[in-house]
Structures are given as structure tokens and as C-alpha cells.
Amino acid sequence: MKKLIALLFALTLVLTACAASAEDVITLKIAHIGPTTGAAALYGLATLHGAEVAVDEINAAGGKYQIELINEDDEHNVEKVINAYNAALDAGAQMILGTTTSKPCEAAGAQGNADRVFFLTPSASSTAVIEDKDNVFQVCFTDPNQGSASAQYIAGHQLGTKIAVIYNNADVYSIGIRDTFVEEAATLGLEIVSEETFTDETTDFTVQVGKAQEAGAEIVFLPMYYTPASLILKTAADKNYKPIFFGVDGMDGILSVEGFDTSLAEGVMLLTPFVATSEDEKVKSFVAKYQEKYNETPIQFAADAYDGVYILVAAAEKAGITSDMAYDEVCDLMIEAMLNIEVEGLTGSMTWDESGAVTKTPMAATIVNGVYVFED
Template identity: 55%
Template sequence: MSSINFNPAVSRRGLIMGLAGVGAAGVLAGCNSSDAGSGSTGGSDASGATFKIGGIGPITGAAAIYGNACQHGAQIAIDEINAEGGDIQFELNFQDDENDAERSVNAYNNLKDWGMQILMGTTTSTPCVAVSSETNADNLFQITPSGSSTDVIGGQPDVDGNVAEPRKENVFQMCFTDPNQGAASAQYISEQQLGTKIAIIYNNSDTYSTGIYQSFKDQASEYDLEIVSETTFTEDSQTDFSVQLNDAKNAGADLVFLPIYYTPISLILTQANQMGYAPKWFGVDGMDGLLTVEGFDTSLAEGCMLLTPFVATAEDEATQAFVSKYEEDYGETPNQFAADSYDCIYALRQAIEQAEVTADMDYSDICDALVEVFTSSEFSYTGLTTGGEAATWSETGEISKQPMGMVIQDGVYMPLDA
């Protein structure tokens, strides 16, 4: 696959970074608990040499597959690091927010009471926007494995030039931003000649979905893609997609772009099959999880394509070791959310080593030091989700790394070759 640039944003840190040293980056944690309580696991010793890492995501509810994956992926990384017995040790506390912004802020406050020094999370975008405003005000380092909205990091204008959220100097992403996912999808569909007449079905009540849709639409004409149908739904109307599918079918769409999560995608595929409509289907990271939907005929997912930074069937040694451990511990194959969280932990350890911060430091001082490292031209990270290349972060908090195309074949995700 040809290289795709995932880091187009302009730096907005400027003098603020030089004068204020505001911090960022975060990490996930390990033990499941409700938003009213907390649970922690990992190495902890009497010397106080253990970093307290907080994590937030949906462990229950409709989006639980994402939160559990993030928790489990981070847990494996932390267990590995602690088992090495080095100077850097982690104690983990992961809170359930049920994919709800208010609960996510409550979880964040619980973690502060616990003594959190760094946050990995949150898992989903809308809660992450709310929590990143809190961490920014507190100057607590945050890195999210999967909160992909540009409002998570802030400082980036929409298509009308408006900036909804100011730049949050302390917040970084391990995942691609929504605009990057949309633009890259348009480029990939064009380069691989997957379709020319494109229908889009998106959730206009969801920040994640609308962000990807808008960037895809903006780039489509550049790549000679004709959008013949654009239809929407909301959280309250995601059960009947007959109107959207008929519109796409009547418009002659040969590919349907789905910048949405896997649950409505399962219904769309089921209803399309019932009406005899069989275009190509192309999604983004929200499609990951489609094969786990209870009661869904997974044969309908055959041939579905998506862009992702991670594929569990990759043959490199690091991926196979992670997949094997994940399957052993949790009885299922890890998705990209698990891999992104695993990478968050190891990137954090690498930055801690380079910054020479210690666990007895104040979280704000830790934050300032880690921000300086993450935005340094001398810092890069190679992991499970970086496509075999070194990933770097811009001063906007975005990551630049290589995506991969995947297709569902025989019930598993496989690399989509040109």
C-alpha cells in the first residue's frame, strides 16, 4: 500500500509551550470498577517508586468491547513492564464510564482522589473531549488510545474555520484523528480502485462519525470519487436503515462508506442483504468488533473493508506474541483498541525514561517533562500499531503513523493487498 500522510496539522503550541510547559499524554490502567469506585492492579512498593496510571472507558454498555479491549491491552503491557523489575513500575486503576461524558468526568475525579499521576484514556471520543478539558485545566498528562475527535486535542478549525476547543497542550493521541481517517479512506479507496460511485451513511449526532464524514467528503473529489448518496441517522434512530439503503441503491452506489460503529453496521448489512443490495462496504476503526455482535450472521461481513493501524494476523514476532498472550488471558483475539492501548503504555515508559522523571514527582511536573519529550524531534516510538515504522507526534498532539487496509475473509481480518 502506498504511504498515506496522517499528520497534516499545523503546530499551534508556539510560545505557549516555551513559556508554560503545559503537559500531556496519558495511559490506561488495569482493574475494572464502576465510576463510583476504583480498582487497581500492578506493581506497588513501599519506596514510592511506582507511577499511578489511571484509565477510563466503557466496561459495560453498548461500547464495552472498546473499553475492555483498552483495559486488557494496557494490562498486558503493564504486567510485562512490572515483571522486568526495572526502575519504572506502574500501578493501575481503570474506571468504567459507560461511554457517557458525565460519568467519565466523575471517573476522572475518582482517579484524582486515588492519586493518579498520568491518564491513559478515555476510550471514546465524546467522553474524552470532556475529560481532556479537565486534564488540561489540571495540567495532568493524558494520552488516549482511541479518542479520535480533533476536539480531544483541540486547536484545530472545522471546515468553516471555527475552533470549538482551544489546543490542549497536555493531550496526545495514539489513534488517528477523525479527519485523518476520512481523508485516508478516500485516498485508499481511490488508489485501490475499490469504487467510484460512493454512498455515505453516517451518524450526525456523533462527533466521531461526523468528523470522519466531513473530511472524507472534502477529499472525495480530489480522488475522483463521486458521492451519489449522503444519508444520516441518530442515536435514537439506528434500527431501521431502509431509507438510507434504498437511497444508496437507487443512486447506483457501488461502494458504501460507513464512518460509524460496528453495531449499526451489523444492522445495515443485515437489512441490505434482505433487500438484495450488495455493494462493497468500507469502514474505519469503528467497524472493528463487527464479528462479535451477538446474533449477527457474520457471513454477511465477508468482504467488508476498513483501515486500521493493527491486524492480529500479521506475522511479525511482536504482534504474534501479543495476540498469543491476549488470547491466553482473555479468551479472544485482540482488536486495534487493545493494541493501541498496549502501545500507549510502552510509549509512556519510553518517554518517562527519556524525560528522567520519577514517581515521587508532582503530576504537573511529570506532565511538563513528558510534553517536552513527546514533542521533541528526537522522540519516536515503534510498536504494534505503527506499521513497522517509527511513529512521531506533532506539537498539535496528533500521531503520524502508517495505516493498513484490512478485509474480512473467512471470519477473520486479513491484510487487504493491492
Template identity: 25%
Template sequence: MKRKISKKLAIIMAMVFMFSIIAGCGGDTKTPEKTDPKAATDKIKVGLNVELSGGAATYGTDARDGALLAIEQINAAGGILGKQLEPVVRDNKSAADEAMTISSALVGEKIVAQIGPLTSGDVAGSTPIMMEKKIPLIAPAATAVNVTVDEKTQKVRDYIFRVCFIDPFQGTLMAQFAANDMQAKTAVIYKDTSTDYAKGLAEYFKKTFEEKGGKIVAEEGFVKDDRDFKAVLTKIKNLKPDFIYVPGYYQEVAPLIKQARDLGITATIGGCDGWVSDDLVKVAGAANLNNTFFTTDFSAEDKDEKVVKFVNDFKAKYNKSPNSFNALGFDAAQMLAQAIKDAGEAQPEKIKDALAKIKDFVGVTGKMSIDASHNPIKAGVIVEYKDGKHVMKTRIQP
């Protein structure tokens, strides 16, 4: 009987112990905010909810590097409103559910705003938390239209912003370039039909090009992992278009361009930021890429003063040339700093209002103003391939 009682006692003790641990966990995170309000006020905490592992790891790591460089520079220059920015970096494993968990953890850490995630899907995972807790989110590179606007209700998501341009804009940009700068009258669209991204680009290219008086003589498609494009290219060759628009990713675009040039197609070929990769030059060949152009939001070859400084600073810190994700991460952090300054106080609600009012903010990806749908209105860059090298051709204002 005695043994029985002591066992029961042991179990009860164990349970009490477990509950006290659980209760303790809850208490721990709450105590600092109440007892230590000063610690929260000398530093402004900024959450970085980025993809450091998983499928989108390179994007997340690049944007983080850019954002950290911006924060370092801001702090070196005395911070904002006399306070230093404190980045809190967390890995969301390139998963939407994890992005949500991370956001709630960051909210628990009393961040005033969150930078990231990078992909549209991960931003969507994080969105409900940010909306519920009323903390602004700046997406560096989420390009899907419905990131900032609810598809069903057509309502703008108050706390969600981005610094990159949305998918359709690149198509518009390239059409303007083809019609105005290249004087193209006829064009063929040869698009990747397996992504929403390429389909959206093609749609807006067509719309703008036709508005400018151009004619789309044919629309062809390929799918992911296609490697042989000769049949369609032969057909395109006979149509003799002035311009060929190829929205897609470099894996397919590289052999496509090589085969087009091998068949003797000399027309100008235009593309999008999905082209950006060193592999494009390796597979397509430097000579074949002459007379091809693509749209992007950043070029390290840009001779703009601010960009040159950014490129040099970036090289000094990370020992490599920055890409557009680095630049977008940098701009996201800079824009947030600007908004905190405009708000006059590091308070999420006020930062949100300031972000919505951002006007003529000069970032390394161009001068931008936030529009009513929380998208930036900014210039795009047209980059030309010259003997395998990126040469910045022009910057086009929308």
C-alpha cells in the same frame, strides 16, 4: 442546670471530634508524601482512569486489560529507569464528573501520568484537572478532534495526548483505499446522520475521494435504529456506483448490507471501526459480507511480528483474542513507558515534553509519531470480510 451544661459539653465534644476527623482526613493524605519520599521514588505510579461500569464499561475494561498487560511486561523486563511501574486503577462510572473526581484522587496519589478515560466526553471531564496539576493524560481511544485542541482558542492542550487516530482520518483512509486499491471512479455515501462520528467520516471521505478524481454520485442518510433501507438501496442500485461508503454502527449497518445484497447490489461496500462486532456477521450473513472492507487501527490478523507477539501474550493472559481497545490500552502504556525513558526521569513535566516529541514509536496499532496537535500520525488498517472472517487487507500510511 447541671444536666444542661453536660449536654452542651457533649455537643461541643461531638463537634470537636467531628472536626478532628475532618482535619485528620486532610492530614492523612498529606503525611506520606512528606515523611516518606523514598516510597514514592522506587515506584512510578501510573493512574488508570477508566470506565469499568456504566455505558462505556466494555471499552474501559478492554483498555485496562491491555494497559495492565503492557505494564506487567515492562516490569518483568526490569521496569523503566530501574523502577517498577505501579498501576492505580480507578473506575469513573462512564461519567464526566466522576472522571474529574477520579483524576483529582489520582493526582493526590502522586501519579506521574494518567491513561484514560476512553470516551471523548470523559476525557473532557478529566482535562481541567490534568491541565491545572500539569500531569500528562494519554487517551487511548478518544477520537473527537477537540479532545487535544481547544475549539474556541484553537490552542493545543499541553498535557493531553492520544494514541488513536481522530475521526476524520478514517474517512480519508477509506477514500484512498477506494480510489487507489479498488480503482473506484464513482461512489455513493450512505451515512448515519445521527452521530457526529459518521458525519465527520463521510465529509472527509468525500473530500479525499474527489481530490483523487472520483465522483460522488449520491449522498444518502439513515438514522439510529432504522431497520428498512430498501427504498434508498433501490435508488443506489440504479446509480450503479463502483463503491458504497457506509459510515455508521453495526446495529444499522448489518441489516443494511443484508438488504443491499438481497437487492442484488454487488458493489464494494466500505465502512469504519463502528462496524466491528460479531453481530455484524450474524445479522448480515457471512456470504453477504464478501467484498466489504472497513478501516480500523488494529487487526488481530495482522502478521506483523510485534502484533503476533502481542496477540499471543494477550491470549495467554486473558484467554481471548485482543480487540482494538485492548491494543490501544497496550499502546498507551507502552508509549508512556517510552516517554518516561526518553525523559530520563519520572517527572510529569518532562514526560509531557517527551510525549510531544515521540517519533516512530512502534506500537501494536502501528508506527506512530505525535504531531503538533498531539495526535498520532500512524497507519490505518483496512480489514476485509472473507466468509465472515476478518482478513487484514492492507496497512495504509497517511
């Protein structure tokens, strides 16, 4: 009897082994690196969750590729990101989906360039992220693109001509967008009536908002992350100043700031490739899955990361990546493949050139009744 059982057991083993090899399943080891703790955790968690939704879909579909997602926290810190990157490679990552934020991505990408590791960042948007590196590609726009796209959008939709800019002069992201915005605004005949700065530690925006109000700005351009933006909106409301506030992708997330009166964000416009309330079938399905799993509405970063996973799979398929390839072997194949794919994602139809920057159409949304609405 025992022998029979043993025989049956052995037979099953052989059969399962055969089945596996017949389907030829390839497991990709992708590491997500982003700040899942600390001040920028909202972004890191969004990209992580977005990626997880995509990974679940792909694994459940049971196609040629299965994905093993590794997650490492970089705390939005230039020193820690190297540790996160090394830990990811120790864990056997073949390619990296990350990092979420710009400055850490610049440092990790440079290290990856030396070690030959492929990076696809969902949301690190500064030019330094892709500069002088052939191994880093972006899902999102680079900052200069966002600045000029914002100016074009404002001019194209005739939102106003007198513009005030408030930006964080201690932040690469903020400065990058401001520079190209001002440049593009000048060529489009938009008038910058006031330009004010602040730093990471600023908590009082009375002066900056007051200057914009005095100058009679119709539009206040806010190239910054959502935390200072929420304070600016509060200050403007206190001063009974009601211009059009125009933000960029860092503004995404303002509705989930704890303790922030979201009615203050009514009418705020922001440049974003993704709106959770869109009628698009793919977006609807993504939002439903995301809400079910994490009980919150996905922001643009989540959509970028979701697309990122599909882009990696598409590129891996094109490049013919297999489970046993090491990261340095994967890198050059992926770089080659990225130039030859076009991915239709939640955030638009995307192609890439050798610089690593993405090409897609900019879109802007307005906050109406606490949700984003696309304006055409």
C-alpha cells in the same frame, strides 16, 4: 533464641531495603479511564485489557519502570467521566491512559488541561480531543485523518468510483470522518452518489440502504461504530445488495457483536492499523498473551492501548519521571518528552507534534473467512 530470630529478621529487612534502592525501581501510577460498562463497554474493556497485557509484560520484565494500573469507568458519559477522572487522581494517578471514547475525552481533557494532568488517549479520535489543549496526545488517528485516508485508499486501490455514504449525524465521530472523506473524495475524482443519515436511535436502515442501492453505488462508506453497521449489513443482505462496504476503526468489533451473522461481514473493508492475524512477531506475541488471558481476539483498541502503555513508559523515561512526582509536575515533563520520542508499536511507527496528533501510515484490512486480512 528469640533475639537471634529478631536479629535475623532485622537483617533481612535491611538487605531487602538495600536491594530495592540499588535497583532504583520507579513505579509509575497510570490510570486507565474508559467505559467498562454500558453501550460502549466493548471499547473500554478492549483498551483496559490491552493495557493490562502491556503492564504485565513490563512488570514481569523487571526493568527500571514498574507500573501500577488504576482503572476507572466513565460509562461513555460526559458527566461521569469527570468523576472517573477525579477518582483516578484521588487514587494517586500520575498520568492518564484515556479516555477511550471521544466526547468524554474532550471533557476530561479540558479539565486535565486546567489541572495540568497528562493524557494519552489510545482511541479518542475527534479533533476536539486535542484542540486547544497541550496536555492531550493521541495514539490513534484523528477522525479527519481517517476520512481522508479512507478516500485515498479507495482511490489508490481503484476499488470503485461511485460511492454512497451513510453516517450518524448525531455523532461527532461519524460527522468528522464523513466531512473529510467527502472533501478528499471530491479532489480525488470519486463520485458521491448518495448520502444518507441516521441517529443513535435508528434501528431500521431500509431507506438508507435502499437509496444507496438505487443510486448504484459500488462502495458504501460507513463511518460509524459497529452496532449500526451490523444492522446495515443485515439490511443490505436482505435486499441482495452487494457493494464493497468500507468502514473505519469504529467498525472494528463487528465480528464480536452478539447475535450477528458474521458471514454477512465477509468482504467488508476497514481502515485499521492493527490486524490480529498478522505475521509480525510482536503482534503474534501480543495476540497470544491476550487470548490466553481474556479468551478473545484483541481488536484495534486493545492494540492502541497496549502501545499507549509503552509510549507512556518511553516518554516517562525520556522525561525522567520518578515515583514521587505529582501529576502536575509530570504533565509538563511528559509534554516535552512526547515531542522527542519515536515509538515502534503494534500499530506502526509513531511520532507526535505539538498538536498532540500522531503521525503513522494508514492501513486497510478486509474480512475474509471471519478474520482480518491486510491487503497491499
